[in-house]
Amino acid sequence: MINYHDSNLWLSILDVLKNSTSEQNFTTWIKPIKFLEFKNNTITLCVKNIFIKNWVDKNYVDLIKTAAFKKHSISDINIKIIVSDKYIDEDKRNSKIDENTIKTKVDTINSYINKEYTFENFISGNSNQFAAAASQAVANNPATVYNPLFIYGGVGLGKTHLLHAIGNCVIQNKKLRAFYYSSEKFTNELINSIRYGKMDEFRNKFRNIDVLLIDDVQFIAGKERTQEEFFHTFNSLYESQKQIVVTSDKFPKEIPGLEERLRSRFEWGLIADIQPPDNETKQAILEAKAEKNKIKLTKEVTDFLVNSVISNIRELEGYIVRLGAYASLTSTEITVEMAKEILKDIIIEKSSIVTIEDIQKKACQHFNIKISDLKSSKRAKKYVVPRQISMYLCRQLTDCSYPEIGEHFGGKDHSTVIHSIKKIEAEMETNQILKNIIRNIKSTLVV
Numbered sequence: 001m002i003n004y005h006d007s008n009l010w011l012s013i014l015d016v017l018k019n020s021t022s023e024q025n026f027t028t029w030i031k032p033i034k035f036l037e038f039k040n041n042t043i044t045l046c047v048k049n050i051f052i053k054n055w056v057d058k059n060y061v062d063l064i065k066t067a068a069f070k071k072h073s074i075s076d077i078n079i080k081i082i083v084s085d086k087y088i089d090e091d092k093r094n095s096k097i098d099e100n101t102i103k104t105k106v107d108t109i110n111s112y113i114n115k116e117y118t119f120e121n122f123i124s125g126n127s128n129q130f131a132a133a134a135s136q137a138v139a140n141n142p143a144t145v146y147n148p149l150f151i152y153g154g155v156g157l158g159k160t161h162l163l164h165a166i167g168n169c170v171i172q173n174k175k176l177r178a179f180y181y182s183s184e185k186f187t188n189e190l191i192n193s194i195r196y197g198k199m200d201e202f203r204n205k206f207r208n209i210d211v212l213l214i215d216d217v218q219f220i221a222g223k224e225r226t227q228e229e230f231f232h233t234f235n236s237l238y239e240s241q242k243q244i245v246v247t248s249d250k251f252p253k254e255i256p257g258l259e260e261r262l263r264s265r266f267e268w269g270l271i272a273d274i275q276p277p278d279n280e281t282k283q284a285i286l287e288a289k290a291e292k293n294k295i296k297l298t299k300e301v302t303d304f305l306v307n308s309v310i311s312n313i314r315e316l317e318g319y320i321v322r323l324g325a326y327a328s329l330t331s332t333e334i335t336v337e338m339a340k341e342i343l344k345d346i347i348i349e350k351s352s353i354v355t356i357e358d359i360q361k362k363a364c365q366h367f368n369i370k371i372s373d374l375k376s377s378k379r380a381k382k383y384v385v386p387r388q389i390s391m392y393l394c395r396q397l398t399d400c401s402y403p404e405i406g407e408h409f410g411g412k413d414h415s416t417v418i419h420s421i422k423k424i425e426a427e428m429e430t431n432q433i434l435k436n437i438i439r440n441i442k443s444t445l446v447v
C-alpha cells in the first residue's frame, strides 16, 4: 500500500488530469485547486469560493477519482471540495504585498463597475451556468482562456451582472484595470470626442486597460463610425493580450447591421448563452433577493411567483420589492391573495392550457412580425421561419391535429403543416441557434 501523507498524491493526480482535460479547463479549474489532506481515503481539496466549488463538484470530481484510480489504483476514494479560509487568507496576503503598486494602478481609472454584482451573489442554475462558468474562468485567467468572451441572452437574465462580476473579480484578485462600458456610452463618448477633437484621448483611454467589458453591443450595429472605432479598439486590446468581454441580446450572427469583421471577431473566442431560468433557479433567486431586501415570502407566495409567466429576473426583483413595500406600508403579511391583487396588471398566472393563439402571439413578439404575416402565405424567410416554428410548437404544446393547426394559419393544408414541422425537427438536430429560439419562446408559454 502506498503511503500518501503529503501533496505528492495530488501532484501525481494533477499529472494525469493535465493530459485528460483541455489546457484551458486545466488552467482555469484544476490548477488553482489546493490540496489540503488525504485522510481516511478522502482527499480534501480547497477552492476559492462556492461558485467554483459547485462547478468542480459537478464537472471534475469524477475525473479526479478516475485519475486517482489510473495512477494509484485506488477505486474507493472520496473527494471532498471545501471553500476554505486558507485559500482566502493566502489571497489576502498576496494582495497585501503589492497593495501599493496596485492601488495606483486600479484607482487611476473610474471603472464604472458596480460592486453589488459579484459571482458570490449570482445564482447559477441550468439556464445560466455555462455563461457563469465561462465568466468565472475569464476572471480567473484574463486574456488566456476565452478571448473574447461573448455572452448573449434575453432581457434581464443576468448578462450585465456577470460583466460586473468579472470586473470586480479581476480588480480585487488580479489588481487589473477593468472598465465597464455600455455600448451607448461608448458611442456617446466617441461622438463627443469627434466633436471636440479629442480622439487621441478617447483612443488612449480604451487602449490602456486590461479588461474591457462592453454591455449590449447590439446597439452599435448599424452605426458605422462606432463600429469602426470599436473594431480598432478591439484589435489593439486583443493584440496586446488584453481581455474583452461583450454582451448582447442576440447571437453575433443574428445581430442585424453588425459588420462582418466585428461579427467574426466576436466568434473568435467563446460564445456563451443565458437562457430563461427554470423553476429551481427562479426559486433560488427569489429567495436570495427576498433575503437581501429583508422581505418575508412564504412558500405559497414563492410558488405563486415561480409559477407565473415571468422569466425576466429584473422584473422578478421588481415584483418582490413592490410586494415588500406594500406589506411594510400597510403592516400586513405578504399572502398569495395580496400578491395576486398587487401584481394583477403585470403578472400572468401560468395556465396549464396553451392555445394556438398563445403560441402565435409569443412567436410574433419574438420575431417582431404581425399575426397577419404569420398566417399569410408570404414566402420571405422572415415570415416562413416563424410560421414553421409556430406550427412545430402548436404540435408540441397543444392537442390540435395537423388540419386544425393549418386552419389557424390562414387555412393551410395539413401536408404543409407536416412539412413545416418535419423541417424544424430536422434543422434542430444541428442548429443550436434555432434550438435556443424555440426554447426561449417555449419558456414564455410554459415554465
Ligand SMILES: Nc1ncnc2c1ncn2[C@@H]1O[C@H](COP(=O)(O)OP(=O)(O)OP(=O)(O)O)[C@@H](O)[C@H]1O
Pocket: 117, 121, 122, 123, 124, 128, 153, 154, 155, 156, 157, 158, 159, 160, 161, 162, 216, 249, 285, 313, 314, 317
Ligand atoms: N442568476 C442571477 N442571480 C442573481 N441575480 C440575478 C441573476 N440573474 C439576473 N439577476 C439580477 O437581475 C437583474 C437584471 O440582470 P441584468 O441587468 O444582469 O440583466 P441583463 O441580462 O444584462 O439585461 P439587459 O438585456 O436588459 O441588459 C439584476 O439586478 C441582476 O442582479
